[in-house]
Amino acid sequence: MRWTSWLLFATGVVSGANAASLTQVTENFGPNPRNVGFYIYVPDKLAANPPILVNPHWCHGDARASYAGSQYATMASKYGFIVIYPDSPNTADKCWDVSSNSTLTHDAGGDSLGIVSMVRWTLNKYKGDPKRVFVTGVSSGAMMTSTLIGAYPDVFAAGSAFAGVPFGCFAANGYGVWSDACATGKVTRTPAEWAALVTAAYPGYTGWRPKMQIFHGTLDETLNYANFEEEVKEWNAVFGYSQTPTSSTPNTPVSNWTKYVYGPNNWFEAYRAGGVTHNIQNQEAVVMSWFDLACTSGDCFSWGEGGA
Numbered sequence: 001m002r003w004t005s006w007l008l009f010a011t012g013v014v015s016g017a018n019a020a021s022l023t024q025v026t027e028n029f030g031p032n033p034r035n036v037g038f039y040i041y042v043p044d045k046l047a048a049n050p051p052i053l054v055n056p057h058w059c060h061g062d063a064r065a066s067y068a069g070s071q072y073a074t075m076a077s078k079y080g081f082i083v084i085y086p087d088s089p090n091t092a093d094k095c096w097d098v099s100s101n102s103t104l105t106h107d108a109g110g111d112s113l114g115i116v117s118m119v120r121w122t123l124n125k126y127k128g129d130p131k132r133v134f135v136t137g138v139s140s141g142a143m144m145t146s147t148l149i150g151a152y153p154d155v156f157a158a159g160s161a162f163a164g165v166p167f168g169c170f171a172a173n174g175y176g177v178w179s180d181a182c183a184t185g186k187v188t189r190t191p192a193e194w195a196a197l198v199t200a201a202y203p204g205y206t207g208w209r210p211k212m213q214i215f216h217g218t219l220d221e222t223l224n225y226a227n228f229e230e231e232v233k234e235w236n237a238v239f240g241y242s243q244t245p246t247s248s249t250p251n252t253p254v255s256n257w258t259k260y261v262y263g264p265n266n267w268f269e270a271y272r273a274g275g276v277t278h279n280i281q282n283q284e285a286v287v288m289s290w291f292d293l294a295c296t297s298g299d300c301f302s303w304g305e306g307g308a
């Protein structure tokens with residue numbers, strides 16, 4: 001008898017700890033004109049009004065690779081937030097649509113709208129905190145991060161982009177068009193021109209802007225490092241900040257990386273990863289801290305707080 005109860009207890013604990021897994025949502029979750037795949041990780045123990053983290057994958061990746069390729073699901077289990085892993089409908093190269101006018105425009109369609117529909121559905125279904133929605137990604141996932149931060153400033157509280165390009169840099173006439181000019185660092189604009197692209201993404205929007213964090217390797221052979229400088233120009237102009245950093249800290253968070261902070265409220269930070277190629281190491285701990293995702297009660301960072 002004692003043995004049986006122990007077995008039942010043990011089984012309960014084991015299945016409880018392992019019950020959560022990556023799950024595909026196949027029901028109608030709202031406007032999704034490009035048919036973006038929706039995968040979600042909902043931990044067994046959710047925080048009250050859980051925050052949501054969106055983690056778009058890289059080119060030639062998919063939702064499952066993104067789920068397996070970072071610590072975010074583990075962190076979600078620990079802190080009770082939900083992770084959305086969208087899956088690109090572009091079967092040719094699995095890159096995100098960061099080129100079409102619709103993806104670069106608020107509520108106008110493209111891959112970005114499908115992803116935002118996932119966020120809206122999840123907020124509703126799990127009573128999520130609409131002020132604590134975040135997005136991070138690497139490479140094409142970073143480009144989608146910039147796209148979402150630019151076109152949906154009302155949905156996201158902060159973004160973190162590793163080895164991406166400025167919002168609008170890939171703009172073209174069509175879905176998922178690859179821009180060689182941008183990738184090789186030949187698209188340069190003034191800060192005002194970049195900011196105008198972001199403003200045009202959501203005409204009439206004058207509200208609060210999500211804070212932004214970027215990382216880029218100086219030896220990036222896929223998305224030239226020049227894009228780092230262009231992103232710095234763009235986000236500083238969006239926030240109305242000076243292009244001169246308020247601080248720079250060497251060897252942070254990795255040896256030979258330099259952290260630059262801009263603006264009076266530390267609303268924008270940029271990490272130059274010296275000697276790093278496109279294969280840049282994810283920095284989950286820095287990103288978790290930027291989003292304040294380990295905060296489970298009290299005054300956690302949320303949309304509308306501080307900043308610009």
Ligand SMILES: *[C@@H]1O[C@H](CO)[C@@H](O)[C@H](O)[C@H]1NC(C)=O
Nearest residue numbers: 101102104105106107108109
């Ligand atoms: C982009 O799409 C929006 C909304 O559909 C439209 O108002 C705008 O004119 C389009 N811009 C271009 C350059 O096609």
Ligand SMILES: *[C@@H]1O[C@H](CO)[C@@H](O)[C@H](O)[C@H]1NC(C)=O
Nearest residue numbers: 218255256257273274275276
């Ligand atoms: C450190 O970064 C510089 C570029 O900023 C690079 O030239 C150098 O090779 C890097 N050193 C190492 C050890 O990666």
